[in-house]
Amino acid sequence: GENVEQHPSTLSVQEGDSAVIKCTYSDSASNYFPWYKQELGKRPQLIIDIRSNVGEKKDQRIAVTLNKTAKHFSLHITETQPEDSAVYFCAAPTSQGGSEKLVFGKGTKLTVNP
Amino acid sequence: NAGVMQNPRHLVRRRGQEARLRCSPMKGHSHVYWYRQLPEEGLKFMVYLQKENIIDESGMPKERFSAEFPKEGPSILRIQQVVRGDSAAYFCASSGLGPPQETQYFGPGTRLLVL
Numbered sequence: 247g248e249n250v251e252q253h254p255s256t257l258s259v260q261e262g263d264s265a266v267i268k269c270t271y272s273d274s275a276s277n278y279f280p281w282y283k284q285e286l287g288k289r290p291q292l293i294i295d296i297r298s299n300v301g302e303k304k305d306q307r308i309a310v311t312l313n314k315t316a317k318h319f320s321l322h323i324t325e326t327q328p329e330d331s332a333v334y335f336c337a338a339p340t341s342q343g344g345s346e347k348l349v350f351g352k353g354t355k356l357t358v359n360p
Numbered sequence: 361n362a363g364v365m366q367n368p369r370h371l372v373r374r375r376g377q378e379a380r381l382r383c384s385p386m387k388g389h390s391h392v393y394w395y396r397q398l399p400e401e402g403l404k405f406m407v408y409l410q411k412e413n414i415i416d417e418s419g420m421p422k423e424r425f426s427a428e429f430p431k432e433g434p435s436i437l438r439i440q441q442v443v444r445g446d447s448a449a450y451f452c453a454s455s456g457l458g459p460p461q462e463t464q465y466f467g468p469g470t471r472l473l474v475l
Contacts (some may be wrong), residue, residue, distance in 0.1 A: 252402075280463065280464075282466075288468070289364075289451065289466040289467060289468045289469055290403065290451065290466045291466070292463060292464075292465070295463065335402055335403065342418070345408050345415050345416035347393065347405050347408055347416060347419075348393075348405065348464065349405070350395075350402040350403040350404075351402055352401060352402040353401075353402050
């Protein structure tokens with residue numbers, strides 16, 4: 247089955263700096279990689295996702311890169327702002343158990359200091 | 361608001377009582393997933409349902425936990441004889457076409473506290 251490792255578990259940056267969060271996965275058949283942002287006490291919200299037919303995807307200050315050979319993908323946030331402070335989760339699909347479902351990383355708590 | 365709805369948002373139960381958590385998927389969505397989140401932890405898959413069918417319950421404890429998604433009405437996650445270890449946030453998510461590679465949208469969660 248899929249195993250998703252996420253690093254770092256906590257990340258503190260100064261406003262305006264970049265933040266990078268990395269995830270590795272084990273199932274070479276995985277082909278869809280979403281990233282979710284969860285603010286304290288709120289629901290996880292999809293911020294960006296990437297499918298295996300591309301190596302990079304960008305949406306304003308957020309980008310995700312995928313290296314299928316090495317089985318890792320990363321979230322990049324540029325020009326960070328205090329409102330980027332949240333917990334970020336990566337995920338990858340697995341077919342273990344009879345259906346395809348998402349396996350989530352343990353999360354990265356990002357703090358952007360003003 | 362056509363987003364995923366969950367109720368109640370907060371639920372307090374004493375040990376041995378039953379907890380019923382409800383999830384209404386986004387309009388037009390027929391696939392529902394339930395996750396459990398412990399404090400400072402990630403989201404753990406519990407069960408995947410379509411209307412009137414449990415597709416995958418491999419993440420759900422075999423005892424005390426059950427789930428359904430009837431033809432009419434919300435999906436229900438039921439926990440019987442709750443114990444303190446059941447205290448967690450329970451999130452449901454819905455998708456339109458189901459896996460693979462289908463975006464899941466999350467509800468606001470139900471925070472269960474077992475005294």
